[in-house]
Amino acid sequence: MLEELSVTWRWGGPPTLLTISHRPPKPAVPAILASGVDGHTPLDLLAHWIDQCRRHRGIANTQRDLGVDAVAVSGEIDGQHIGYAMDRNGREYLVRGQRHGAERRCTSGTDAAARTRLPGLLTERLAELVWRLAGPPPPAAGSRIRDMWPTAGLIDLDEDELHERYALPSPTGDHVRLVTVSSIDGLAAVNGASTALTSSGDQRVYRLVKRDADLLLLGAGTIRAEQYGQTALSAPEIARRRANGLPPYPAVAVVTRSLDLDLSGPLFQRSIGGHRQSRPILIVPAAAAAKSRAAVAEAAELLVAGDQDVDLNQAVQMLRQRGHRRIVCEGGPSLAGQLARADLLDEVCVTITPQLLAVAGPRITAGPAGLPAGGQWQLHRSLLDEQGNLFLRYTRPGPSDRQVG
Ligand SMILES: NC(=O)c1ccc[n+]([C@@H]2O[C@H](COP(=O)([O-])OP(=O)(O)OC[C@H]3O[C@@H](n4cnc5c(N)ncnc54)[C@H](OP(=O)(O)O)[C@@H]3O)[C@@H](O)[C@H]2O)c1
DSSP states (O other): OOOOOOOOOOTTOOOEEEEEEEETTEEEEEEEEEEOOTTOOHHHHHHHHHHHHHHOHHHHHHHHHTTEEEEEEEEEETTEEEEEEEETTOOEEEEEEOSSSOOOOOBOSTTHHHHHTOOHHHHHHHHHHHHHHHOSOOOOTTOOEEEEESOOOOSSOOHHHHHHHTOOSSSSSOEEEEEEEEETTOOSOBTTBSGGGOOHHHHHHHHHHHTTOSEEEEEHHHHHHHTOOOOOOOHHHHHHHHHTTOOSSOEEEEEOSSOOOOTTSGGGOSEETTEEOOOOEEEEOHHHHHHOOHHHHHHSEEEEOSSSSOOHHHHHHHHHHTTOOEEEEOOOHHHHHHHHHTTOOSEEEEEEESOOOOSOOOOSOOOOSSSOOOOOOEEEEEEEETTOOEEEEEEOOSSGGGOOO
16 A cells, blocks of 8 residues: 655656565665647646557556556646646545745645645546556455356456446346345345445445446335445546446436425435435425425435335336446345345346344345235345355346346
8 A cells, every 4th residue: 555655756757657566675666658749738648648558558558467456646636746646546646836936845645636726527538547547456454345246266266357247238228136145044134234244345346236226226224224224435436427427427316205304314414435426316206295394305306106115117117228237236125125126137146145143133125915916036146255255146047128238
C-alpha cells in the first residue's frame, strides 16, 4: 500500500503520467509513463491513455505484468499544480504545491478528491486508467475464491475473472437475480439480521454482482432489520460501471405497504462516497399511496403497482419501462418468496456459509402453506472461497430468454 506520493514538477511544463510499483526494498518507485506535450492538461493526458488502453489491450497487460500498484498524474489544474495518485484499491493520494511557499499535503481515502475539490472527471479518468494499467486489487484476507464447477482449476480468481463467472446472459437484456446468503441448515438471519452469515468472500461476490445492476430491489422488512443503505464503491469499481454505460451506483427500490421507513436512515442519504444519488423508489399499492405522508413523497419517488398489495409482475414491468432492466433482488424472504411464486426470478445466487446454527429463523424465501412454487432450477456454476463459503449460481432451464451464458 502506498504511504505517500512525492512528485517533482516544473511550473508551466507538460503534465506527466507515472506508474508506481511496490518493489522492496524501495516501497514506492514512480516511473514516468508519458510526458504530455505542452498545452495539454492532465485530463487530456489521462483521456489519451485510456483511449490507448481501450484500443490496445496489450498496453494494459504489459503494465500489469510489470506489477503496477498505482498510477499518478501531475500537472496544472485550475491554476494550481497537483500530483494525484490512485492505487488498485481506489485509495487516493494528493500532493499539492504552490508557486511560493512549500505547502505539501498528502491525503488518502476515497473522498480525498471531494475534500480538495479536484474535478470529478479527473478522479473518474484516473480510476479507469488504474483499473486498466494496474488491474484489480488483491482480495481481502480470507476471500480468495476458486472455480469448483463446471470446471475445477483456477484457485485464485481476480476481480475480472470472478466477474466473468457471474456474466449476465445479455449485457442489456431483462434479468432478475436474487442474491442471498444462508447457513448449512438454511437460516437466512440470526438475531434478526444476516450480518453473522456474511463474510469477506460473500461481500466480494455481492459487490461484483452489483457491478452490473441497474437497480437493487428490497422488501421493507430488510431495510428495517439491516438499517440498509448502499455501501460505498471504490473508484475503480465505479469506473468499471461507467465503462459499462451505468451510473456510479444502482438505483434502489423498496416494496412496502406500511411506508414505515426511517426517513433519516442510510437508505435516504442523497450522497454515497461523494456521488449524488437519486431518491429511492418506494413501490406501494394504491391503498398505501393514498395515505402517504408529504414527507415520504418528498424523500422518495412513489411507484404504484396493485391495489391492496404490490403486484410484483406489474412492478417489475414498470421498473423495466423506466430502463431498470438488470435487477438484483437482495431479499428478504417475504419478497423473494413472492418473486419465486410469480415466476419472476431468472437466477438465484446463494452463498452457503459453513455454519450450522440449529435455531429458529427465516429461510431465504417465505411463503404460505400449500402448493410449492413450480419450476426446475439448474446449477450453472459453483465457486468456493478459502473459508469454506460455497457460492452457487442457479438458473432456469428452458426458453432461450432464460438461458445464461
Ligand atoms: N440471508 C439473506 O440473504 C437475507 C437477505 C435479506 C434479508 N434477510 C433477513 O430477512 C429478515 C426480513 O425478512 P422479511 O421477510 O420481513 O423481509 P422483506 O421481504 O425484506 O420485507 C417484508 C416487507 O416487505 C413489504 N412487502 C413485501 N411484499 C409486499 C407486497 N406484495 N406488497 C406490499 N408490501 C410488501 C412489507 O413491508 P411493510 O411492512 O413496510 O408493509 C413486508 O412487511 C431480516 O431478518 C433480514 O435480516 C436475510
